[in-house]
Amino acid sequence: AQIQWFPGHMAKARKEVQARLKQVDVVLEIVDARVPESSRNPMMNQIVGQKPRIMVLNKQDLADPAKTKLWLDHFRAGGDEAIAIDAQHAKRLNQLPALAKQLMAAKIAKQKARGIRNPAIRAICIGIPNVGKSTVLNRLVHKNIAVTGNRPGVTKNQQWLAVDDTFQVLDTPGILWPKFEDELIGQKLALTGAIADAVFQEDTVGMFGLATFRRLYPEQFRVAYGLNATDMALSDSDLMVHLSQKNGFGADYNRMAERIIFDARQGKLGRYTLEVPADFEADDDDAR
Numbered sequence: 110a111q112i113q114w115f116p117g118h119m120a121k122a123r124k125e126v127q128a129r130l131k132q133v134d135v136v137l138e139i140v141d142a143r144v145p146e147s148s149r150n151p152m153m154n155q156i157v158g159q160k161p162r163i164m165v166l167n168k169q170d171l172a173d174p175a176k177t178k179l180w181l182d183h184f185r186a187g188g189d190e191a192i193a194i195d196a197q198h199a200k201r202l203n204q205l206p207a208l209a210k211q212l213m214a215a216k217i218a219k220q221k222a223r224g225i226r227n228p229a230i231r232a233i234c235i236g237i238p239n240v241g242k243s244t245v246l247n248r249l250v251h252k253n254i255a256v257t258g259n260r261p262g263v264t265k266n267q268q269w270l271a272v273d274d275t276f277q278v279l280d281t282p283g284i285l286w287p288k289f290e291d292e293l294i295g296q297k298l299a300l301t302g303a304i305a306d307a308v309f310q311e312d313t314v315g316m317f318g319l320a321t322f323r324r325l326y327p328e329q330f331r332v333a334y335g336l337n338a339t340d341m342a343l344s345d346s347d348l349m350v351h352l353s354q355k356n357g358f359g360a361d362y363n364r365m366a367e368r369i370i371f372d373a374r375q376g377k378l379g380r381y382t383l384e385v386p387a388d389f390e391a392d393d394d395d396a397r
């Protein structure tokens with residue numbers, strides 16, 4: 110679903126999320142494991158403030174495992190908990206409540222000391238559109254709840270859903286806007302499918318995909334499209350022409366660009382991650 114973000118909407122989304130944060134103990138920040146930094150809201154750290162946070166790297170089934178490990182270490186070094194999951198297949202998702210309880214151990218101990226027998230931890234899922242917030246939520250509560258109000262600015266009566274006896278999650282995820290003002294980030298989000306097709310040029314994103322894949326994952330790219338070493342020595346634009354002809358699209362390079370985007374989103378080019386923590390070292394705002 111596409112969401113049009115305007116300054117008014119952003120301010121409203123931020124206020125909504127901040128109001129709901131007051132009701133929770135821990136934040137589950139959901140990101141796409143293929144673009145763990147680019148799929149974050151630009152103001153997330155300010156919005157979350159000092160709340161305990163678990164970075165949830167979702168769609169790990171599509172991501173490069175070695176790079177996922179780098180990101181988990183990076184987020185942990187920044188003072189957050191972090192976990193990589195595949196919400197579609199519920200893989201490792203059952204570790205989330207335990208992780209949250211671990212994070213809240215001191216508070217739980219305090220409440221128990223005050224005589225509260227089974228103190229419940231309350232959490233909320235937050236993230237930009239399409240990172241898998243609804244999927245995570247549904248899997249956590251083992252239900253298929255229609256995540257209505259899955260739009261910023263659409264308020265509804267919120268409910269706490271029980272994950273287990275002592276862990277509850279808000280039934281409405283917090284939706285924030287992506288970092289679409291940065292062109293490189295915008296292209297990464299378009300290639301992975303985090304932002305809708307209407308807001309980018311497919312020829313640009315397809316070419317970005319071609320250039321990025323052959324740089325980061327040349328062998329995966331070569332095999333996926335049945336290329337040889339001579340093809341791989343072509344310039345990016347010559348390779349686009351070659352691929353277009355090879356796939357029967359002739360001079361219609363847009364169709365080849367579309368194909369590359371489709372293949373990247375479907376995982377047909379293998380597992381990949383488009384960024385590592387070191388890419389962001391210059392403007393690192395993760396330290397809290």
Ligand code: G4P
Nearest residue numbers: 167168169170194195196197237238239240241242243244
């Ligand atoms: P949102 O609430 O954050 O907007 O995201 P949502 O849960 O709707 O998920 C967005 C898309 O990502 C969905 O696909 C969903 O199935 C997919 N997805 C969520 N988690 C994972 C995961 O861990 N791995 C993979 N591979 N995909 C995941 P869709 O194409 O929009 O819908 P559908 O194909 O599921 O019908």
